[in-house]
Amino acid sequence: MRLQFRTSVAVLLCLCATACAEQQTAAVGRPNAIIVREFALNQAAITLDPTFGFSLYRGTSGVPPRQRAASVGRAVAFNVGDAIVEQLRRAGYDAVLSDGTTPEPDGRALIVTGAFRNINEGQRRRVGAENPSLSAYGEVDYRTGPGAAVQRISNFALDSRQVAGSGGDVKATAVRLGHAIAQSVLDAARRNNWPGAAR
Secondary structure, X not given: OHHHHHHHHHHHHHHHHHHHHHHHHHHOOOOOEEEEEOOEOOHHHEEOOOOOOOOOOOOOOOXXXXXXXXXXXXXXXXXXXXXXXXXXXXXXXXXXXXXXXXXXXXXXEXXXXXEEEEEEOOOOOOOOOOOOEEEEEEEEEEEXXXXXXXXXXXXXXXXXHHOOOXXXXXXXXXXXXXXXXXXXXXXXXXXXXXXXXXX
16 A cells, blocks of 8 residues: 555655756747847057058048047947847748847847957958957857846857858958857757747
8 A cells, every 4th residue: 555655755756856847848939039239349459550550641630540549349249149140040940130229129139249259350451361269158048038037058269260161351351250259049949949930
């Protein structure tokens, strides 16, 4: 009699544990959108092309290096984010680029955040040997709703010198790095069985 009671209690516990596990995996549903936040940058991490920044007018100085670095950094951050969003949309996901000033979509979402470690503009006057380089790190988080705590799904650290393709200016390098980051986001989505919509 006691053996039957213990066996039935053990079976009930196993059933309860299975039901709890199914609820937990069901709670992490397919995201409604992928939000790509603009990558953070530090002006000290930007190396400018030394052959540019001069003035065409004799006796006047060119654009101050600090202003040029800010401009290059903003352009790279936008190009990387735009390339990530473009690649994710091609794969069938609803992706948006968030600059922090516009409201983000509600509901479940993957959030891609990151920062640049290095932005090297290269030397644009050396045609064919410009050698710009970028490196970035970041993470992919899952959010169940607005104001909810996020759960890290994966993280990445990428360098444009390790990404397929070469040549071009810093813009082309930013696009290649953006595509590589998008691929790591797609890999994280596939590992969690969140396929893109057929388009």
